[in-house]
Amino acid sequence: MIVVLDNIRSGLNVGSIFRSADAFRVQEVICCGITPCPPHREILKTSLGATESVPWRYVGQIADALSEIRSRNIRIWSVEQAHGSIPVTVFVPDGPIALVFGNEVSGVSQEALDVSDGVVEIIQDGSKHSLNVAVTAGIALHEVSRHFSL
Numbered sequence: 455m456i457v458v459l460d461n462i463r464s465g466l467n468v469g470s471i472f473r474s475a476d477a478f479r480v481q482e483v484i485c486c487g488i489t490p491c492p493p494h495r496e497i498l499k500t501s502l503g504a505t506e507s508v509p510w511r512y513v514g515q516i517a518d519a520l521s522e523i524r525s526r527n528i529r530i531w532s533v534e535q536a537h538g539s540i541p542v543t544v545f546v547p548d549g550p551i552a553l554v555f556g557n558e559v560s561g562v563s564q565e566a567l568d569v570s571d572g573v574v575e576i577i578q579d580g581s582k583h584s585l586n587v588a589v590t591a592g593i594a595l596h597e598v599s600r601h602f603s604l
Contacts, residue, residue: 455480455598456523456552458530460516460566461487462587463558465496469504470588471555472497476504478599483510484519484552516554516566523552524569530554532570533594534562535583539575542597553598555591574598 457480462468468490475483485491491512492498492505513519520530529547532554554570556562567573576585576593585593 455547455550455595455602456528457483457591457595458516458519458523458552458554458566459483459485459489460554460563461557461560462489462555464587465490465494466500467558467586467588468494469497469500469502471591472501472504472508472510474588474592474595475508478595479602480508480595483508484523485510485512486514486516486519516563517569520552520554520566520569526550528552529571530566530569532556532562532567532573533575533590534567534573535575536567536573539573541577542574542594543577545574545598547598547601551598553591553594555587555594558587 457475523530528550530552554562554566576590
């Protein structure tokens, strides 16, 4: 499983996502666009060393990152609220996948959604219908990792 961060603004969120990536043995984190990269102070504060245990790299354009992932025959799934999405609790990956997580305000970019194989969503009952991206990543990684042996 690969994690792709699509224009995430907050280093604190990125660091928290690295911790979840470590917990669920993510193969790689790819930071795209404005997403801060280690050794950013805020990332180090919340990652608690996970930037050392999870391989990562920066790719400037999300399209380039996703094109490279697709060339390796890895399916791309965006985590977003969208028409036709699949609840993450019933999603069953059929091989290696990349999960794309988007900006705290605007979500996964249309550019990434357009090349995704599908969209998974965390169904929510509250009035806000919105979770912090780091919380979303933790939930999604936990749910998807159940289908891979840890």
